[in-house]
Amino acid sequence: MDTLYKVRMTDVHKAFGKKVVLDGVNLDVKKGESLVIIGGSGTGKSVTIKCIQGLLTPDSGSITVDGREIVGLSEREMEKINAQTGMLFQGAALFDSLNIWENVAFGLIQGKKLKRADAKEIAIEKLKQVGLSPDVAVLYPDELSGGMKKRVGLARAIASNPELIFFDEPTTGLDPIMSDVINDLIRSCVSDLGSTSITITHDMSSVRKIADTVAMLYKGKIIWHGSVKDIDDSGNPYVDQFINGRADGPIQMEIRG
Amino acid sequence: MNIFAPVGRVFIAFLESTGRLARFTLKTVSHCFRPPFYFRALAGQMIEIGFYSLPVVALTTMFSGMVIALQSYSGLSTLSSEGVVASVVELTITRELGPVMAALMVAGRVGAAMAAELGTMRVTEQIDALTTLSTNPFKYLIVPRVLAGVLMLPVLVLIGDIIGIYGGWLICVYKLDFNGTNFLRNVWNFMQAIDIYSGMTKAAVFGFIVTLLGCYNGYHSRGGAEGVGAATTNAVVASSILILISNYWLTELFFAK
Numbered sequence A: 001m002d003t004l005y006k007v008r009m010t011d012v013h014k015a016f017g018k019k020v021v022l023d024g025v026n027l028d029v030k031k032g033e034s035l036v037i038i039g040g041s042g043t044g045k046s047v048t049i050k051c052i053q054g055l056l057t058p059d060s061g062s063i064t065v066d067g068r069e070i071v072g073l074s075e076r077e078m079e080k081i082n083a084q085t086g087m088l089f090q091g092a093a094l095f096d097s098l099n100i101w102e103n104v105a106f107g108l109i110q111g112k113k114l115k116r117a118d119a120k121e122i123a124i125e126k127l128k129q130v131g132l133s134p135d136v137a138v139l140y141p142d143e144l145s146g147g148m149k150k151r152v153g154l155a156r157a158i159a160s161n162p163e164l165i166f167f168d169e170p171t172t173g174l175d176p177i178m179s180d181v182i183n184d185l186i187r188s189c190v191s192d193l194g195s196t197s198i199t200i201t202h203d204m205s206s207v208r209k210i211a212d213t214v215a216m217l218y219k220g221k222i223i224w225h226g227s228v229k230d231i232d233d234s235g236n237p238y239v240d241q242f243i244n245g246r247a248d249g250p251i252q253m254e255i256r257g
Numbered sequence B: 001m002n003i004f005a006p007v008g009r010v011f012i013a014f015l016e017s018t019g020r021l022a023r024f025t026l027k028t029v030s031h032c033f034r035p036p037f038y039f040r041a042l043a044g045q046m047i048e049i050g051f052y053s054l055p056v057v058a059l060t061t062m063f064s065g066m067v068i069a070l071q072s073y074s075g076l077s078t079l080s081s082e083g084v085v086a087s088v089v090e091l092t093i094t095r096e097l098g099p100v101m102a103a104l105m106v107a108g109r110v111g112a113a114m115a116a117e118l119g120t121m122r123v124t125e126q127i128d129a130l131t132t133l134s135t136n137p138f139k140y141l142i143v144p145r146v147l148a149g150v151l152m153l154p155v156l157v158l159i160g161d162i163i164g165i166y167g168g169w170l171i172c173v174y175k176l177d178f179n180g181t182n183f184l185r186n187v188w189n190f191m192q193a194i195d196i197y198s199g200m201t202k203a204a205v206f207g208f209i210v211t212l213l214g215c216y217n218g219y220h221s222r223g224g225a226e227g228v229g230a231a232t233t234n235a236v237v238a239s240s241i242l243i244l245i246s247n248y249w250l251t252e253l254f255f256a257k
């Protein structure tokens, strides 16, 4: 039993038809660590975290969560692992047939079998943490702005205090002040609740605030993985170009007409 | 270029989708018997299918009964008598038109709505979100819909039978100047138990077909709004065809000597 690592990915490959997205990803995440994955748009960051949750099945390679191999695991066993995880989707993915507090409380009611009234209380508390007032609780997702939906998705992801949390672009579409509030919240999930988190973001100020370690995905591989302290002098030209946001460098954006 | 290649490709694609549908069906059925059960969702779907489909089913079976009464009188005028008209109405409505009409209406209303709803949930990642909240989408979304279809279509058909016969009665009494009491007595005397239970069995099978195909097409839809539209069309077309084909075989099963 591997106690040091929460998640280990070894030589993970994933292709959609002929399009190779992950081409041998190796990535270890220690318990209680906050990892941030950076990389260009469309490089497979979302695919990577969906593989860890069993939402996508890798073509080959191994992924372990708490030392347990999850590739090829039965649906029922995977459900047990997912009961300990939370996920903020890039597009929020709120249930549009349920109102806001029911969305946030979903995992508590269905998964943890809490009473509706108790779950509602927790949901409203979580909404406060993401800067949403209790009035929002009875609205429906289509009545919210994009940034509000994102925050509801975040509240839903952390509602059951999961051990492993995935945040797919948590601050995209938020104003700078709210972004900072969310960064603090993510940080506190790791430092106060002891969760392990894997965050995807393009926002370098979030990276510096949230991350313990940073991994950069490029052309289907992790080309750099190190402490956030070392990111500015990584000695890796790809990382340098990315964090400084330069158009010229070794990474050539594929622009198709 | 080899001319067999495209033919083979179509054939393989056909086998692939048949296999996928078969697997989906087995999975749905097996989840019907394994807890947890979502009774709230089941009740909601039963109301949606059973109650809200009543007006369209009532209207279509009523006019079917009316047209059969009229046609069997004028079309069979040399042999027609009050007894013949009543028995033709009873027989066609309970054995064939009641179940088929109700199922086609439910396919257009409910099957399409299921495909659209699940399709939207798929493309907006709501189905993935369910999984991450440790709720099995088959148990939460698909089983309640399919069970509700199997349970409620027979009820709808029973009501449709009564309304269809009433439609025939209306024409006999107000247009053909028959005696209303005689009509009802003829219907009652002519009716056999098999008319009713074959119709109910057909209804349950059709309910399964409509809801299963609605869910299947929605669950596997791809590619945004267009994909959801295609899923909806496929659900209605495929279930309508399957209803008519299986109706023939069920009639053969029950009545062929």
Ligand SMILES: Nc1ncnc2c1ncn2[C@@H]1O[C@H](COP(=O)(O)OP(=O)(O)OP(=O)(O)O)[C@@H](O)[C@H]1O
Pocket (backbone or CB within 6 Å): A016, A021, A039, A040, A041, A042, A043, A044, A045, A046, A047, A048, A090
């Ligand atoms: N379900 C799918 N079917 C087919 N192709 C997919 C699927 N999901 C992702 N892809 C492809 O995989 C590639 C990586 O997608 P992914 O969503 O992981 O990118 P990303 O790194 O998260 O980008 P972004 O920063 O823009 O969110 C894309 O080219 C996308 O077209």
Ligand SMILES: [Mg+2]
Pocket (backbone or CB within 6 Å): A045, A046, A047, A090, A168
């Ligand atoms: Mg992404």
